[in-house]
Amino acid sequence: MAVHQEKNIIIQNAETKSFLADAFYPNSETKLPLVIFAHGYKGYKDWGAWNLMAEKFAEAGFFFVKFNFSHNGTTLENPTEFADLEAFGNNNFSKEMSDYDAVLNHFYENPKIDQSKIAIIGHSRGGGISVIKAFEDERIKALVTLAGVSNFANRFPRSEKLEAWKKSGVMYSENGRTKQQMPHYYQYFEDFKNNENRFNIQFAAQHFRKPFLIIQGTDDLAVNVKEAELLNLWCKTSELFIIEDSNHTFGAKEPWSGDFLPKDLEKATMKSIDFLALVFQL
Numbered sequence: 001m002a003v004h005q006e007k008n009i010i011i012q013n014a015e016t017k018s019f020l021a022d023a024f025y026p027n028s029e030t031k032l033p034l035v036i037f038a039h040g041y042k043g044y045k046d047w048g049a050w051n052l053m054a055e056k057f058a059e060a061g062f063f064f065v066k067f068n069f070s071h072n073g074t075t076l077e078n079p080t081e082f083a084d085l086e087a088f089g090n091n092n093f094s095k096e097m098s099d100y101d102a103v104l105n106h107f108y109e110n111p112k113i114d115q116s117k118i119a120i121i122g123h124s125r126g127g128g129i130s131v132i133k134a135f136e137d138e139r140i141k142a143l144v145t146l147a148g149v150s151n152f153a154n155r156f157p158r159s160e161k162l163e164a165w166k167k168s169g170v171m172y173s174e175n176g177r178t179k180q181q182m183p184h185y186y187q188y189f190e191d192f193k194n195n196e197n198r199f200n201i202q203f204a205a206q207h208f209r210k211p212f213l214i215i216q217g218t219d220d221l222a223v224n225v226k227e228a229e230l231l232n233l234w235c236k237t238s239e240l241f242i243i244e245d246s247n248h249t250f251g252a253k254e255p256w257s258g259d260f261l262p263k264d265l266e267k268a269t270m271k272s273i274d275f276l277a278l279v280f281q282l
Contacts, residue, residue, distance in 0.1 A: 001026050003058040008079060013070060013102040016095045017087075020045065020079050021067035021103055024058035025112060032063040033117035033280045034107055038100065040124025040147075042175055042182070044068050046080045048252035052261045053269050060273045061282055063112055067103045069096050073182065082180055089170065089183035092191035093129065093152065093199050100133045108139065117141060117280045121272065124223060124248065125149055128201050131231070134212075135204035142211040142279045144272045147220050147248050150227035152199050156189055165189065177254060205234040212238040213275045215268045217246025241271050 006023040013019065022045055025032060035057055039045060045066040057064035068074050073088035074081065082088060100120075107113060119142040122130030127148020134143040149155070157165060165171045165186055172181040192199055205212075212235050216228030225242065232240040243250065243264050251262030261269060276282075 001059050003055050008076075009106075010076065011067065011099075011103050011106050013099055015098040016070040016102075018076060019068050019070040019099060019102075020074075020076060021065055021106070022046075022051075022054065023063065023065050023107070024054040025063040026058050026061060028061070028112070031114035032061065032112055033119065033276065033282065034110075034113045035062045035064045035276065036100075036103060036107070036118075036120045037064065037066040038096075038120065038122040038126035038130055039066070039069070039072070040122070040126045042073075042082075042173075043123065043126070044072055044074050044080060048249060048254045049256040049258075049261055049265055050252075052256075052259070053265065056261065056266075056269050057273060060277065062273070062276070063107070063110070065103065065107055067099070070099050071095050082175065082178065082182065085180065085183055089185045090187065092188045094191050094195060096129050097133060100129065101137075104137070104139065115139070119143065119276050119279070121146065122148055128152060131201050131208070132199060132204045134210065135208050140210070142213075142276055143208070144213045144215065144275065145228075145231065146215050146250065146268055146272075147217065147223045148214065148228070148231065149223055150201055150205075150230045152192060152201065153196070156192065162189070202230075202234055205231050205238075208235050209237055211275070211279045213241060213272060214238055215241045215243065215271060217243045217248065217250060217264065219245050220248045222248040239275070241268075243267055 071091035121144040123146040127145035246264040250265035
């Protein structure tokens, strides 16, 4: 099936700043289910094999969108490199929720979209944000997380490290691939504390009543398999799909030079497609 690609669509968000999205979709006379994918921490829409995943969804009859959060460190001119570390340092969960809303609003009005069939997928930290977004937004009918986090609070430093962060106003995290020292300004923690009830993934999962697929690898060094088990325990409408010996990115890496999905990401992709096809009765 021929897949149409629209790359680097500019999404405007007055609350944050403009950011980019890609759309992948098949030729179709009928309206298509919309699937929006959110990347994780130190991620971006073109990382690794996400393009190949997008193509698989489009081939299966979905209108698939992936996007860069506005403050993920990339820019409109350079969407595949962390060229704006100042923006990265000023990112927070409130901005990511606002961006999620902006991208959904943009594509919700697309005439190719079946507005009754909307799902979101999030990887890693984007999985945690996706749980909250799917819980809050009645337009979203189904949710998938790929190595999604179950808790934001326990990822912040504690005691002396937290005090040192507050005092200096910034802490740095090295990017293992690029070796960049990536800043986090203290406002990131302040935004979380000011909205701690909203950003409680456990609460959102426990009160979630829509179809929810949780995909997790057992060899994930960034998000322990126990986090997926907790999400599944909390949610009454979830399904847990474990991929043995799979890592945090399901075998993908940056750059990804192959024209095929790594086998574990293909498993995760096909499971997601089958799950959403059943939910939307495709």
